[in-house]
Amino acid sequence: MPCGRLVMRNKIPVSAVIVTRNEEKNLGRCLASLEDFAQILVVDSNSTDATASVAQSYDVSVIPFVWNGAYPKKRQWILDNVSLEHDWVFFIDADEAATPELCAEIAGLDWRRAGYFVKGFYVVNGRRLRFGITNKKLCLLNRKKMQFPVIDDLDISGMGEIEGHYQPVLKAGEAGRFSTLRHGVLHYALEDISRYESRHDDYADWHAVISAKKGLPDDPVKARQIGKQVLRHLPFRNIVFCLYYYVVRLGILEYKHHKNIFRAKEKYHSAG
Template sequence: MFSIYILTYNEETEIAACIESALLSDDVVVVDSLSSDRTVEVAQRYPVRVVQHQFESHGQQRTWMLQSVPVKHEWVYILEADERMTPELFQECLTAMQSQDYIGYYVAERVMFLGQWIRRSTQYPRYQMRLFRRDQVWFDDYGHTEREVCNGPTGFLKETYPHYTCGKGLSRWIDKHNRYSSDEAQETLKQLETGTVKWQDLFFGASEVERRRALKDLSLRLPFRPLIRFFYMYFLLGGLLDGRAGFAWCTLQAFYEYLILLKAWEIKHLPPPVVSENSVLAIAEPTEIDSVTVN
């Protein structure tokens, strides 16, 4: 058996379905980033443990979780609230963890958008580190998200998990990616100044993960990135075969790239905004969320 961590922040509309899919395990822990909605209240209706911790970044939250939140089993699986465990994936995880060859496994996501799986325009299969030995994997920050650091060889599972990336509506998606683009703009500038393109990984990478990351590093250096991304996803990957959902997805991703470019330009060329004394005092005053006990 393996334990399942579920990461949440303001997920009251998603958390019930996520937990119900995870209850195939006998040890489920919800790690909440001090939600201001009913996420914790809903989660506490189920036979799971709930802990809260102030969110700093995706990488730090995961590493804190692995180091500070004890679980029953050596192997763990990470779910986010808009993802689901499936019985087929659960059984493959049970089988895979018996092997002595790997300390962790990547699992591909199936992006569900506008009521359907958009397979082509989402670069399927896109793998994420999900199942691993708790003492052999930790996470660093990368842009708005995280990258795993693995202390040993890793493998790939055949089964996939559904990811309801727009389950809370387009407004939530746009708001979330507006915030993400600020972090991505910082990472873009950092990579352009100090990073390099790993050409060998781009063409001869041992896995989809290595090739995808090398392609991302290359894309940061291309002119007209938003247009190139739309063309690549919609025509080269076959997003046009995903119908209306595919066109919408490719358009949103191109818009996201353009937002990153605009924010990177803003950071590089415009002075930072002036913070007034009244604003500083307002930030310093305690708020309701600051009073929540952190475990």
């Protein structure tokens, strides 16, 4: 679903970056959705499948990454070390695809923010889910203003080389505001349920330990941070989360598909 279907006259002045490890099944779809970005890079961690060949078939450079077990982790390493042609960077996962509407929205931004949250919509059997919660990531950012925080998690298994479930933050001395884009990416993670559940088990284990350490970084948006703090201290928060997910957000209307998502996220919220 290339952005070009909306007939853009100029390339989007953004560096689109995909972090990969063994993503041959997903990468082509993601790359095809980014054709109107001025720069596209794949930063790969020792893939043993055809990830590099897929990237090369789209004439996209593959930059090798070998983690040394310390900070910076992968995304911040990219911001620090990779030759990015633009101040604005769009981090997108290989199992995601930018919609034409999102591309058009990004192309029309006035770039007055420090960063933008992008929604992710799950896709099952080729159909986008309409209900339940959507995840939002601050993945379109100004690299001159933003960075990923260093937190005390190097002794925690699960996350390894990649930053955990937290947002980038403003650099010291920088100021800026944030907005959420109307359109989003399509998320194909549910095509491999076992991988999805395994990944979220790792997230939950990481979250439990970092929460016990009181090491979670603050969200860059104050209202979001307050909401997270309230949720963490709610008694019966899993019941509250269930009601919000299935009743308020109408996830019950697509229960067959949402039960796997809910089960994974419930573990995460139970972890603290």
